[in-house]
Amino acid sequence: MSDSAPHLTVRNVSKRFGATTVLDRIDLTIRRGELVTLLGPSGCGKTTLLRVVAGLAQPDQGHVGLAGRDITAVPPHRRNVGVVFQSYALFPHLTVAGNVAFGLKVRGVGKAEISKAVERALALVKLSHLGARRISALSGGQQQRVALARAIAVEPDVLLFDEALSALDRKLREEMQVELRRLLQDVGATAIFVTHDQDEALTMSDRVAVMNKGRIEQLAAPRELYSRPASLFALNFVGLSTRISGVVVDSKDGKVDVETRVGRLSATGSFQAGAAVVVAARPEQLRPTATVDENTVAGRVHSVVFQGSRTLVEVDAGAGERLLAELSGRDAATPRVNEEIRLAWPVSETFAFPAEARA
Amino acid sequence: MTDVALPAPAPTASVDRERLTAFGFALPSFLILAGLFALPLVLLLGVSVIGPDGLTFVNYRRLFGTAFYLGVIWNSLRLGVLTTLITLAISYPASFALARARGAVRSVLLATLFLPLAASVIVKAFAWTILLRSDGVVNATLIALGIIEDPIRMIFTETALVVGAVNIFLPFMILPIYAVVAQLDPRYAEAAATLGASPVTAFCRVIVPLTLPGVIAGVALVFSLSVSAYVVPTLLIGEKYPTLATTIAKAYLLAREPGFGAAAGVVLLTIAIIVVALSARLGREPA
Numbered sequence A: 001m002s003d004s005a006p007h008l009t010v011r012n013v014s015k016r017f018g019a020t021t022v023l024d025r026i027d028l029t030i031r032r033g034e035l036v037t038l039l040g041p042s043g044c045g046k047t048t049l050l051r052v053v054a055g056l057a058q059p060d061q062g063h064v065g066l067a068g069r070d071i072t073a074v075p076p077h078r079r080n081v082g083v084v085f086q087s088y089a090l091f092p093h094l095t096v097a098g099n100v101a102f103g104l105k106v107r108g109v110g111k112a113e114i115s116k117a118v119e120r121a122l123a124l125v126k127l128s129h130l131g132a133r134r135i136s137a138l139s140g141g142q143q144q145r146v147a148l149a150r151a152i153a154v155e156p157d158v159l160l161f162d163e164a165l166s167a168l169d170r171k172l173r174e175e176m177q178v179e180l181r182r183l184l185q186d187v188g189a190t191a192i193f194v195t196h197d198q199d200e201a202l203t204m205s206d207r208v209a210v211m212n213k214g215r216i217e218q219l220a221a222p223r224e225l226y227s228r229p230a231s232l233f234a235l236n237f238v239g240l241s242t243r244i245s246g247v248v249v250d251s252k253d254g255k256v257d258v259e260t261r262v263g264r265l266s267a268t269g270s271f272q273a274g275a276a277v278v279v280a281a282r283p284e285q286l287r288p289t290a291t292v293d294e295n296t297v298a299g300r301v302h303s304v305v306f307q308g309s310r311t312l313v314e315v316d317a318g319a320g321e322r323l324l325a326e327l328s329g330r331d332a333a334t335p336r337v338n339e340e341i342r343l344a345w346p347v348s349e350t351f352a353f354p355a356e357a358r359a
Numbered sequence B: 001m002t003d004v005a006l007p008a009p010a011p012t013a014s015v016d017r018e019r020l021t022a023f024g025f026a027l028p029s030f031l032i033l034a035g036l037f038a039l040p041l042v043l044l045l046g047v048s049v050i051g052p053d054g055l056t057f058v059n060y061r062r063l064f065g066t067a068f069y070l071g072v073i074w075n076s077l078r079l080g081v082l083t084t085l086i087t088l089a090i091s092y093p094a095s096f097a098l099a100r101a102r103g104a105v106r107s108v109l110l111a112t113l114f115l116p117l118a119a120s121v122i123v124k125a126f127a128w129t130i131l132l133r134s135d136g137v138v139n140a141t142l143i144a145l146g147i148i149e150d151p152i153r154m155i156f157t158e159t160a161l162v163v164g165a166v167n168i169f170l171p172f173m174i175l176p177i178y179a180v181v182a183q184l185d186p187r188y189a190e191a192a193a194t195l196g197a198s199p200v201t202a203f204c205r206v207i208v209p210l211t212l213p214g215v216i217a218g219v220a221l222v223f224s225l226s227v228s229a230y231v232v233p234t235l236l237i238g239e240k241y242p243t244l245a246t247t248i249a250k251a252y253l254l255a256r257e258p259g260f261g262a263a264a265g266v267v268l269l270t271i272a273i274i275v276v277a278l279s280a281r282l283g284r285e286p287a
Helices: A046-054 A096-106 A111-124 A140-153 A170-187 A198-204 A222-227 A232-237 B013-049 B058-065 B067-100 B103-118 B121-132 B137-144 B158-183 B186-194 B199-227 B231-236 B244-253 B258-282
Strands: A003-017 A020-032 A035-039 A061-066 A081-084 A158-162 A191-195 A207-212 A215-220 A242-252 A255-260 A263-268 A276-281 A296-306 A310-316 A322-328 A340-344 A351-354
Touching (some): A020 A046, A020 A215, A035 A046, A035 A198, A046 A061, A046 A191, A081 A140, A081 B186, A096 A111, A096 A140, A140 A170, A170 A198, A198 A222, A207 A222, A207 A232, A215 A232, A232 A242, A242 A322, A255 A276, A263 A276, B013 B258, B058 B258, B067 B244, B067 B258, B121 B137, B121 B158, B121 B231, B158 B199, B186 B199, B199 B258, B244 B258
Parallel strands (some): A035 A191, A035 A207, A081 A158, A158 A191
Antiparallel strands (some): A003 A020, A003 A061, A242 A255, A276 A351, A296 A340
């Protein structure tokens, strides 16, 4: 049930705690049925933004709209949002079914309808057989499912997940990511996830908002976020990369030539000559080569890390610069440590970002 | 049992040792409780039912058969119930205020709760007599302010008794409730709100049930303390409000009727046990 009209809108929202600006004029529009992740390090404002949407925090300025109405001043209990908390916050004095029924009971829904909705929600998370259990008798993964069922049962306009999977162990978390995404797509839910886990963000979402210091640095589909990072922060936060600093010597037609300590490199982008930049490329773009072409750097292999389907090779290029190459299992020969090799990568897959001013 | 005898799994040495260790650790407290607490209680029960001619219920008949002693039991219950209800009404909101307070304010508030516990009950009850008597501080202030002309009779009234009892037993209600409230995850209230519960609904359906264990502990403590209070009624109201506790004292110290005193003691203990057991039952989690 995908609808292109904006379903959730955040307009110019700011929030300060004392002298700290936690949210700095945030704009975000989400369509119905879309799964969006707020990704960023702790303290970037992602949880505060989620709480503003839920009504658990009041913005100092700006507006929040949901399903066609302005909810900025609406208290949380009249917003029709569903929240899955990191700690789940399941009510320990109620059974599993009691927790799932809570939202419907306080809305004054009839008994027969409640029990039907509870059955449906528990079936959705595959816990139908545990309705009578106490919360304390459930495993972490089961509690997570109950929290989800409780939030879904009231059919909220938007589901909000605050680090909802981070309490699970890794294997279970990865399973839940895939299962949760399928489930949310099946019921056509609109959802916002908050996480600091890039894998979770890439797996779960239609679009990812990378947040830093109270701002959204980039809002893009996972694939685009990875292959076309908008800032050095976005590049660093999602995925691995080779980064070499240098100075722009020439810039034309959306291409810059950069003088670095390991030779001259070219990248996409436009800067003024003399600008300090960081040239970067994703590791799978780097290939061992025999010839010298554009963006070719020689060096000595520093480490080789075998990771199953891929092998990460770190190359010491001299002058303190390191290259990171990812070779897939299909690549012929894996270099050995201390071997001299030459790596090349396409200019079209090379980014240049303004170097961050360091004190 | 079944006819097929399966070889019983040999108990491993480590399990045995664990049990033995646990038993060893529990033994001293068991001996102390059994010797100094359970045994005297059995003796007390024995004294109350054994007369010069063997088994007798004359002491209990006297307690439950005379209007005066029924009144005494009623007085004790009334003191216990009134004190418990009033301390609960004060303590519940106070515990939330205490849990929300931060830094120096919290320390000061906690100190005002704990410090009075260091003073003897006699000192506190006597302080109330100074405050409430006809030429006491309260009357003197009211007269000086011109609010009243003649001193109001406050000491030796039931009001004085309950006010004093509430003041003295208040920490025993606040502390257990505060301990639960302070541990309460604020996410519970937030989860209830996002599920559509108004603040009042969230309070009634989530906060109250979750803080119930603290309330029950406080009620059990304050009720058993106030129903059996001796110093407080003796100093603040005296002869005209006999309670089970003052009756026991009189039976032992003045009338030299240990059998009757023991019977009153058993009745008092039974009342306290019933209330504590009932509240423990109420506080159980749903099955």
